[in-house]
Amino acid sequence: MNNSNPVQIYSAANLQEATLVVQLLSRNGIDAKVVSDSLVTVTGEVPAQLVGVPVWVAAEDEQKARDVIAAFRAERTAGDETPQLFCYHCGTGLAEQVETCPSCGATLDWEEE
Numbered sequence: 001m002n003n004s005n006p007v008q009i010y011s012a013a014n015l016q017e018a019t020l021v022v023q024l025l026s027r028n029g030i031d032a033k034v035v036s037d038s039l040v041t042v043t044g045e046v047p048a049q050l051v052g053v054p055v056w057v058a059a060e061d062e063q064k065a066r067d068v069i070a071a072f073r074a075e076r077t078a079g080d081e082t083p084q085l086f087c088y089h090c091g092t093g094l095a096e097q098v099e100t101c102p103s104c105g106a107t108l109d110w111e112e113e
């Protein structure tokens with residue numbers, strides 16, 4: 001059952017975003033599912049105030065899917081006024097360019113490209 005264990009890879013703000021992520025993963029060869037698909041089928045309509053739509057992938061695709069989503073989020077935040085900083089070792093969000101990651105302790109090099 002190793003490759004049939006789904007992993008929640010993302011929690012989208014709404015069904016539209018979840019669908020976007022699924023399509024994005026699909027374009028990268030990853031089979032992703034939105035659990036809310038069944039919700040929609042049961043109720044016959046999209047819940048108006050659905051909060052946190054989980055996107056699932058097979059456990060074997062988890063790492064690749066995380067990479068794809070990280071790139072997706074970087075793209076989305078690119079236009080924001082405050083850039084999102086992440087430790088590139090463990091992915092923890094950082095408020096500023098610290099020399100050492102508070103989460104994993106890795107030494108970070110913030111040299112501009």
Ligand SMILES: [Zn+2]
Nearest residue numbers: 087090101104
């Ligand atoms: Zn880290």
